[in-house]
Amino acid sequence: MRRIAALVLLGFLAACGSAPAPAPIAPPNYSAPRLADPDTICLRDLSAENAIFQPLGSFGEGHCSIDNPVRITAGTVPWNHPGILTCQMADTLVRFEATVVQPLARRLLGQPVRRMLNLGTYDCRTQRNETTEAALRLGTSRGGKLSEHAKGRAIDFAGVELADGSLITVKDNWRAGGAPQKFLHELARASCDSFNVVLTPNHDRLHQDHIHMDIGPSVLCGY
Numbered sequence: 001m002r003r004i005a006a007l008v009l010l011g012f013l014a015a016c017g018s019a020p021a022p023a024p025i026a027p028p029n030y031s032a033p034r035l036a037d038p039d040t041i042c043l044r045d046l047s048a049e050n051a052i053f054q055p056l057g058s059f060g061e062g063h064c065s066i067d068n069p070v071r072i073t074a075g076t077v078p079w080n081h082p083g084i085l086t087c088q089m090a091d092t093l094v095r096f097e098a099t100v101v102q103p104l105a106r107r108l109l110g111q112p113v114r115r116m117l118n119l120g121t122y123d124c125r126t127q128r129n130e131t132t133e134a135a136l137r138l139g140t141s142r143g144g145k146l147s148e149h150a151k152g153r154a155i156d157f158a159g160v161e162l163a164d165g166s167l168i169t170v171k172d173n174w175r176a177g178g179a180p181q182k183f184l185h186e187l188a189r190a191s192c193d194s195f196n197v198v199l200t201p202n203h204d205r206l207h208q209d210h211i212h213m214d215i216g217p218s219v220l221c222g223y
């Protein structure tokens with residue numbers, strides 16, 4: 001009897017020794033969702049706003065290169081000239097058109113805007129002001145601080161074309177009175193909430209025909 005018990009015990013131990021090792025527990029089939037980078041999110045937002053634009057991939061050189069540039073031809077409405085801007089600036093402008101320009105035009109002028117008048121976007125140049133312009137004329141310019149236009153973060157807004165074809169421009173209507181003047185002044189005042197720097201004809205004589213708006217690091221509401 002004792003011999004049988006020993007054999008059983010041996011058999012048991014042998015069975016234990018030859019048992020397959022437990023299969024390793026596979027890690028859960030889970031991979032963290034990949035977060036889209038801010039540039040991709042911006043391009044996606046711009047598409048969702050129905051803007052018409054083309055991503056440029058890389059643009060400009062050295063100090064005049066632009067982050068995530070786009071060539072935009074229409075925001076809520078077509079622009080008279082395409083603009084080259086960072087995606088972030090283009091996105092800011094399209095939102096500004098939708099939330100400020102169009103509602104203001106409907107309220108004060110009784111009709112929507114059908115075209116935006118863009119006087120300039122990307123331009124690899126230094127800032128212009130009355131001092132630097134005078135130095136340029138005298139040939140004593142030492143150059144100056146790079147303009148936000150050189151970084152694709154600025155636009156010179158010249159005015160709008162309304163649905164009936166009439167033009168409301170900074171050049172002709174800023175001081176002309178009536179609803180068009182009120183429209184431009186309210187637009188300029190509101191733009192200080194969307195952009196970091198706003199320069200109007202009230203600022204200096206270099207801004208008599210446009211409103212400069214940019215999203216650079218400085219803050220100045222020159223209304």
Ligand SMILES: [Zn+2]
Pocket residue numbers: 149154155156212213
């Ligand atoms: Zn400007």
